[in-house]
Amino acid sequence: MAEQRRLTGFRRQNGAVGTRNHVAILPVDDLSNAAAEGIASLVPGTLALPHAFGRLQFGEDLELTFRTLIGIGSNPNVAAVVVIGIEPNWTNRIVEGIAKTGKPVEGISIEGRGDLKVVEQAARIAQGYLQEASELQREPVDRSEIMLTTKDGESDTTTGLGSCRITAYLSDKWVEAGGTMIFGETSELTGGEHLIAERCVDDTVRSRFQEFYDGYIEMIEATGANLLGSQPTQGNIAGGLSTIEEKAMGNIVKTGTAPIVGALAPAEAPTRAGLHFMDTSSAAAECVTLMAAAGGVVNLFPTGQGNVIGNPVQPVVKITANPKTAASMADHMDVDCSDMLTRGRSVEEAGDELIDIVERTINGRLTAAESLGHREFTITKLYRSA
Amino acid sequence: MAEQGPSFLAHKSGDAVAVAVRDIKPGNAVVGYLDETPSVDVEVRADVPLGHKVALTDTASGADVIEYGVRTAIATADIVKGDYVHTHNVRSARWQNSVA
Numbered sequence: 491m492a493e494q495r496r497l498t499g500f501r502r503q504n505g506a507v508g509t510r511n512h513v514a515i516l517p518v519d520d521l522s523n524a525a526a527e528g529i530a531s532l533v534p535g536t537l538a539l540p541h542a543f544g545r546l547q548f549g550e551d552l553e554l555t556f557r558t559l560i561g562i563g564s565n566p567n568v569a570a571v572v573v574i575g576i577e578p579n580w581t582n583r584i585v586e587g588i589a590k591t592g593k594p595v596e597g598i599s600i601e602g603r604g605d606l607k608v609v610e611q612a613a614r615i616a617q618g619y620l621q622e623a624s625e626l627q628r629e630p631v632d633r634s635e636i637m638l639t640t641k642d643g644e645s646d647t648t649t650g651l652g653s654c655r656i657t658a659y660l661s662d663k664w665v666e667a668g669g670t671m672i673f674g675e676t677s678e679l680t681g682g683e684h685l686i687a688e689r690c691v692d693d694t695v696r697s698r699f700q701e702f703y704d705g706y707i708e709m710i711e712a713t714g715a716n717l718l719g720s721q722p723t724q725g726n727i728a729g730g731l732s733t734i735e736e737k738a739m740g741n742i743v744k745t746g747t748a749p750i751v752g753a754l755a756p757a758e759a760p761t762r763a764g765l766h767f768m769d770t771s772s773a774a775a776e777c778v779t780l781m782a783a784a785g786g787v788v789n790l791f792p793t794g795q796g797n798v799i800g801n802p803v804q805p806v807v808k809i810t811a812n813p814k815t816a817a818s819m820a821d822h823m824d825v826d827c828s829d830m831l832t833r834g835r836s837v838e839e840a841g842d843e844l845i846d847i848v849e850r851t852i853n854g855r856l857t858a859a860e861s862l863g864h865r866e867f868t869i870t871k872l873y874r875s876a
Numbered sequence: 877m878a879e880q881g882p883s884f885l886a887h888k889s890g891d892a893v894a895v896a897v898r899d900i901k902p903g904n905a906v907v908g909y910l911d912e913t914p915s916v917d918v919e920v921r922a923d924v925p926l927g928h929k930v931a932l933t934d935t936a937s938g939a940d941v942i943e944y945g946v947r948t949a950i951a952t953a954d955i956v957k958g959d960y961v962h963t964h965n966v967r968s969a970r971w972q973n974s975v976a
Binding site: 646648650680681682685714716717718721729730732733735739743794812831833834 | 966
């Protein structure tokens, strides 16, 4: 057996391990994006996280936005956070949530001050955080301390034959080593949801999974819309996928064979190691953002037709088994396993190459999406604001 | 190196369709399986682009289409072994509104 690579990461105050060391400038709401971007431009090296929502939300939708923003700030890939909001109340709520991790975090609100004063004051804080973060060192870490997540996008029939099979190979090995893996894409289990339910460790997890699944499908079916072209997407269909069930079976392949130990609400952090389901949209940016908010530090992303997504906090590793995509979109791909289709390369051989790239990514190698500046940060909106 | 191996791959024994691993023209082609099932030949009746499917069995309109060992579609037209299979002759069994 090959010697295992030495893994390194940033061990945070609460013990969680990160693969990146960002200082985040986190707006609470859309109105605060300009100030957040102003701060990041004055202190290059910090990471502004503009997004579209955060005003007049209520109920479950508001709770999800809070959980997402607090989760993103709490992600172990983030060393410190400056929170900017239009008013102090919700701003403090985000700050207090992130502060539970023990990492440096401060919030400033705009009303009564204006953008320019806020930007100056916050930039001074961000500068201090950035210099502190620059002295943090990577430490040796174990697979059991690394929370991985997986999502596929612009799937086609090659994902089920290649890229999802090696993702499963890695996932099984990771879980066996005591690590954590999260998958999601609720509607994209349709036709194989019984296979997921069967793998849940107990009735509590199974009934929670089933509630999430049934709720999502009810929401979709209540619209009465023709979903062909949306789910499966036009890209899926161009790639040869004909139905949601066929797409789902490829999606399910990547979850491997481990028992499912948890069914998580969107952006909910797992409390134990192992393989977890999370109730998410199948839209790439929404799903990967929710998984980052749960604490994921690297995402594995099989793609067929060539989804280009990245995330500002969680590096996204692209894997394709489609030989045309591997050739035409090489700048977006981290792993080309198309020879599994064209030359019969084994799951073990291609899977070991994936593990190699993922471990190098953990250790600091930039993914294709990071190197191209893909930072899609998208909050999942459950319904209209008040 | 020249292209090698089967022209189509199927997931499981008993699957009604297999996926083209390169652009395929009509004529005889080899279908390999990801499980232990021995390869079979199929007489392909139409162009099948990379990633698209060929029928491995005859399927009557309205009958289930099996792939990965489960029902992934319902035939919306009679399908003959060797036919190109996609949204023109299959549909979702689960989402009744999901139609071409």
